[in-house]
Amino acid sequence: MEKQKVLISGASIAGPVLAYWLHTYGFEVTIVEKAPSVRLGGQNIDVNGPARKIARLMGIEQAIQAANTGEIGTQWVDKHNQVKASFPREGASSLTQELEIVRGDLVRILYEKTRHHVAYRFNDQISQLAQDDRKAYVTFASGYREEFDLVIAADGIRSKTRNLIFGNKPVFHYLGLCTAYLTIDKSETDSNWARWYTADDSRMLLLRPDNEGTTRASINFLLSEEEYEKLDRKNRKSILLQRLAGAGWEADRLAKEVEKSEDIYFDGVGQIKASRWSVGRFAMVGDAAYCPAPITGKGTTLAFVGAYILAGELASQPNYKEGFARYEQLMRPYVESVQKLPPGIPRLAYPKTAFGVRIVNTVAGLMASNIVQKIASVFSNSDSSEQDLLKGHPLPDYTTGFIPNLG
């Protein structure tokens, strides 16, 4: 029987995980990536719960472990760098997870795992899409044309492929927060602890260690939807410098780094909420379909789980229509539970006044206390059980009968 041909747009996390499993199940896979090679930027992300199980099934868990950032926990500091609260990695409410990795390392591991079995087409992107009962017809920006059986958008929160498939429907839900990420020189104040600093005027700075001798910084601030709409995001440096002015702590150090940095990621924080994830032969996975926002810490997990389930359902259902329908049926409740933010988040963590900052630091101190950690550990232990990976929806096992055939 002829192999089903699948084109995936986006070579980050969701795209290569999907490609790995589709190839394992006998599909012929091409990934198109608009960048000239895989993009290795980004900060610390974690691979835990169901994502860790999928990584284990793919045979990359050890490589991820080996690239661990070495972060031992998070310290909540004040403007004098005095520690107000400590959340060690082993604690129940820690920001630091067991499998912390810099995003670029994870992207590289996934690329290495798939590159001999998947056709990668860099420096190109889909410019036109059409479909009928027989095939999907793809025109690339380079002018090249090819027919596929299925096309999957895995090109992130600002997915252009999603726009080609569904039109410019408003699916981005801004959460009132802006974030910038950059990699900076390590200084003597940096250690293996992440340091979280809350400043007045609704600002937060976070510095985290990596395994490359540099420090990963993020600059975060609240901004109303109205102001966000007017923001000239191309002018990112001056926006960030304005926000850093007078923030205290290590803000001046960060301002110097912003001025010299060539690679700053800056965007509004938001979620993607699409009413459907497929149309005919086209579908979406990962942030393109259901970005939960970095503040949930679950973007990578959803990308892993969504890609694994989408591939598994396409391989096990009688046709792609039923495959896409089952994927959505299984994934949507999980996505909705991840996207549900606690009331007041993110606003409560971003006080306007110095008094508000003191309250936030006091609450952090209380949360880090022994008694609260003990209570929280009771809940977090049951949550991490591998028996109940998707909170009531166990991760399906599609792999029986398939011996993963990537080395």
Ligand SMILES: Cc1cc2nc3c(=O)[nH]c(=O)nc-3n(C[C@H](O)[C@H](O)[C@H](O)COP(=O)(O)OP(=O)(O)OC[C@H]3O[C@@H](n4cnc5c(N)ncnc54)[C@H](O)[C@@H]3O)c2cc1C
């Ligand atoms: C450079 C970068 C840095 C990031 N840094 C962080 C971070 O520090 N912290 C965090 O929580 N999350 C970060 N993210 C997002 C994080 O990777 C995702 O939230 C999550 O892992 C889900 O991944 P994804 O594969 O669905 O989407 P993404 O990781 O967003 O990947 C999308 C991929 O599609 C490519 N692409 C975009 N448009 C097109 C197109 N038209 N045609 C072809 N390819 C296209 C992009 O270059 C990228 O490789 C970053 C993403 C990128 C791209």
